[in-house]
Amino acid sequence: MHRISRDAAGKPSLIAWEGDGNPSPIGLDQLSEEVQALRVRRPSFRESWLREGAGARRERRGSDRFVEVPWDEAFELVAGELNRVITTHGNNSIFGGSYGWGSAGRFHHAQSQIHRFLNAIGGYVKGRDSYSFGAGSVIMPHIAAPMEELLDQHTDWNTLAAHNELFVAFGGIPLRNTQMTAGGPSRHRVREALDQMRARGVRFVNISPLKQDIDGAAEWLPIRPGSDVALILALLHVLISENLDDRKFLSRYCVGGEQVKRYVLGEKDGQSKTPEWASAITGVPAHRIIELARDMGRSLTMINASWSLQRQSHGEQAYWAIVTLASHIGQIGQPGGGFGIGYGTLNSVGSSELRLSGPRLSQGSNPVEQFIPVARIADALLEPGARFDYDGGTYEYPDIRLVYWAGGNPYHHHQDLNRFISAWRKPETIIVHEQFWTSSAKAADIVLPASTTLERNDIGFASREGQMVAMRKLQEPLADAKSDFDIFGGITRCMGKEGEFTEGRTAEEWLENIYEDFRQRNTTLVALPGFCEFWEAGRLEIQTPNKPTIMFERFRADPERHPLKTPSGRIELYSERIASFGYDDCPGQATWLEPLEWLGSQKTARFPLHLLSQEPSRRLHSQLDHSPHSRSGKVMGREPILLNPKDAIARGIADGDVVRVFNDRGACLASAQLSGDLLDGVAIIATGAWFDPTDWALTNSLEKHGNPNVVTIDAPASKLSQATVAQSCLVDVELFVGELPAVTAFDLPKFAAEDTARSKSPRV
Structure with a gap:
């Protein structure tokens, strides 16, 4: 969280909030000349698109000149193009892309804004899941609980410091990731939490190719990337063969324990998953695997997996294996033991602050049922009509003619970007809202200048961060930049849909509306003042609950009264449902499957x-x-x-x-x-x-x-x-040998003179 400071001349600058003992420096230079120089200042249209029409010279995306036009014309052009595509191809030809950077505020949250807008004009094809933990999102509801629920329910750091003895971290606990929380962090707590745990004698084991993936003292077990499942299976082999597994826990709280045992001991495939077998795959010495398994079985152990562990070939197996290992140790639901799938990924994971459902802008209803798993966007653009499997179903990729993107940078988070360039040329029109001339903006047809967080009023809030912030506007939007809300309002006005989008409210009226809705929804959990009092105060501290958070505590106490949301109501170490899908690349239990690319290939x-x-x-x-x-x-x-x-x-x-x-x-x-x-x-x-x-x-x-x-x-x-x-x-x-090419990532695109381009434009 940042605070405004002004010098003697009144010039503003950003400084870290004094209440944060370990603040992040990211974003403190948002007002710098270097940052402002890359701003998108006016509505900008790719010259070939403006002159020759939608779909013209798509190979020039990324290198074509842009033409700046006034907002009234931009609104008409965008509205006209949306109407053309909807009339000709239907709303299921529009893909609404957004990664929604959550720190922007709860109202000016780009993902909420664009989805509400597209729903107001008849719907869109949506992206499902995330690049961050897409495999986890799909696998975890089958075996334990939805990913979002688990992230909110991780045993808190204070409880770990009081009870935990051994913290085994697959992928480490990298502090670089804990600088943020979706919605905005308050006090950065993870470094202090780790120090507190060490001071109380907790032992850390970092299982990662990089020693620095845990900050501070930890035992390092270097492992070949992509081989974690093999290591976990060998740990299970030691626990089972040496009778260190908790069979009472497996019997009462889990299903599938016998299938796991048969697989680990080699009765299913003829290969016993011994430490020696795993050592040849992972590079971890067999004797260390044995020692670690014994330590885990005899200690109060927390096993954590980073999100990176499931961002790999057969990534579902890593999370399934982690849950399987923790279940055999039998400490799930106890303070200090169990598993985690997010410590070291967000500042909020492991927080002891109150869990609240925050202020939100309703996105409305989307009548279009088609979707794309977010990581398959290139496949969808390149292969319209092709069929794909997903979570037990078979679906068809839509024929996308228009991409509308607000909040995110696909040329950052997608893979195989050379292939993505080919895919990005398929749609007839690409529209983005951007604050800066990123690569995605340069490769668009229409770039609409979005204001920054510092140029609009909003509400800052993240669950389990302990406060709510009045994000007061620091300065007016630069040049012709507008908020996403005002941009969508202008487009819907031209399309005759403004009422559906704005409901007759201004942005400031919406702020009060979503705050009061939040206050009423949480009235039994916390006392909050009215909106005007909150806005005047500038920041609200939300009282921390006295009760600690322990993942699956109620389930452990009474699995019959508090079952899980899985088909059996218990932890599914073997899933009949997944097995019924018949997937050769995702069988019915945690399994070692060789990755597409790894050091054993x-x-x-x-x-x-x-x-x-x-x-x-x-x-x-x-x-x-x-x-x-x-x-x-x-x-x-x-x-x-x-x-x-x-x-x-x-x-x-x-x-x-x-x-x-x-x-x-x-x-x-x-x-x-x-x-x-x-x-x-x-x-x-x-x-x-x-x-x-x-x-x-x-x-x-x-x-x-x-x-x-x-x-x-x-x-x-x-x-x-x-x-x-x-x-x-x-x-x-x-x-690299030869003349070193200059980095041009931060160069502005080229602009054509407005009168030259528009004099030949069929749209004017």
Whole structure:
């Protein structure tokens, strides 16, 4: 959370809130010249689209000139295009894309705004699940509970400090991820929580290729990426064969324990999942697997999996295996024990603050039933009419003619970006709302300038963060920028749908409306003042409950009165429902399935390094990559790639060298950083560098800035979830030789003179 400070001349700046003992520096430079220079200032239309019509010269997306037009004309053009597409092809030809960056406020939440708008004009094809934990979203309701419920119910840090003895972290607990919470964090608590746990004698084990994935003292077990399931099965083998498993817990609270036992002991497939078997796959010594299993069975143990663990080939199996392991230890529902699937991913996970359903803008009703799993957007654009499996059903990709995107950057979060360029050329029209000239904005047909958080009033709130903030406008919108609400209001006015969208309320009236609705919904949980009193105060502290949060505590106390939402009402270690789907890539229990790409693959003969694309520490995803804070972390203007010195020396690479990272899907440039705290054979690049191809007209040109999604694979985790597998990626790295191309990610697009373009436009 940020606070406004002004100098003697009244010039504003952002500083960290004094109530936060470990504030994040991300976003403090939002008012800098570097950030403001990249603003989208006026409605901008791709020249070929404006001059020749929808669908014209789509290969020029990303490199075409733009024409700035006034808002009244922009509203008419956008409304006309939406009416054309709806009349000709129907609302199921419109894809409403949004990742909705939650820190923007609860009213000016782009995802809520765009979905409400599209529903007001007849509906749209939606994206389902998320890139963050798409596989988890689909698998967890089958075996334990919906992902969103689990994230809100994690045992709180204070309880862990008081009771936990052993914290085993698959994928670590990286503090870089805990700088944020959807809706906005208040006090950053995770570093202090880990320190408190260590002070009380908790032992941490970091199972990750990178030692720094846990901040502070921890035992490091380096593991080959993508092999966690094999390690977990071997831990189960030790527990079962040495009678350390809790069979009473398995009998009362779980179904499928016998199927797990038969598989682990090799009775189902002839392969016993011994520590020696797992060691050959994971690289973890067999004796350490045995020691760890015994420690886990005899300690009060919390087992945590990062979200990265399920962003891989067969990612569902990792979460299923984690729950299976915790069930065999038998401490689920007890203070200090059990499992987690989110510690170290968000600041709010593990919070002891009150869980409340926050203020929200109703999105209305969507009459269009078709959807796309979000990570399959390229498949949908490239293969309209093709059929796909998803969570037990079979569906058909719609024929998308228009993409409308507000809140998000698909050229950041999607995989195999060269393939995505081809897919992005398929729609006739692409409309985006943007604050800055990102790669997605440059590759759009229509770019409508959105105001920033500092240029509008809103309400800041996140469940389990302990406060609500009046986000008062600091300054007027830059140039012709407008809020998403005002943009959609202008378009619906031209379409005769303004009443359906605004309901006759201004933005300020909506703020009061959603606040009062929030207050009434939560009146039995917390006493809140009226809106005017809240707005005057500026910030509300929400009283922390005295009762600790313990995941599945009520289920443990009485599984008959408090069953889970699974088909059996219990934890499903074997799922009859999933088994009935007949998926070869997602069987009915946690299973070791070889990833598409990993260090045990024959593909390592050509691409011997496993590339991981982790969350960045200097920005939120790709947001504010152009800020001084983010750019100061680059080397020679490019995103760093972390390499083990052995791998670097073998390739003649020194620290700071610019290198080419490549596979059959593409190549990008990055700057080498060497560390012995990274498992050899593994490389890491943070995500979020704005996509910067050498030539947008090509679909396989060199990317100059260090965006790892140029080389990641665009394939589904399984037929069950269709989620991303970004962490299953093999590459090679070589020293870049030749003239170093300039980074142009932060250059503005070219603009055509308005009168020149419009004089030849069929739309004027």
